[in-house]
């Protein structure tokens with residue numbers, strides 16, 4: 001996807017602070033963090049939304065993203081905990097249409113989200 005911001009980050013055309021990478025995914029620091037630690041897990045392939053990703057990939061790929069999010073949540077939240085979120089579509093508050101998991105840690109989070 002030539003015009004996708006996160007594809008450009010995945011392929012290195014736009015810089016980002018990488019905190020994790022493997023053959024299926026990378027994780028970067030969010031440029032506008034909502035918590036002391038706020039990172040985004042991005043699959044290397046382009047699908048716009050979680051629904052599209054789930055339609056195109058097997059359970060192993062889908063589970064891998066969650067596993068990476070859990071590892072990063074543990075890294076940054078230590079024993080205190082963390083929040084994982086995926087926004088989809090307008091009501092979900094999605095702004096970048098390359099699926100990503102938010103991992104937030106370093107402060108308490110309220111429920112339900114606003």
Ligand code: AMP
Nearest residue numbers: 016028029030031032087093094095096
């Ligand atoms: P969402 O609103 O769920 O689509 O999340 C998109 C996230 O991407 C927001 O938290 C933004 O702060 C973040 N973001 C936008 N541009 C960049 C960038 N160039 N590098 C890192 N994070 C970004």
Ligand code: ZN
Nearest residue numbers: 004007046098
């Ligand atoms: Zn993309």
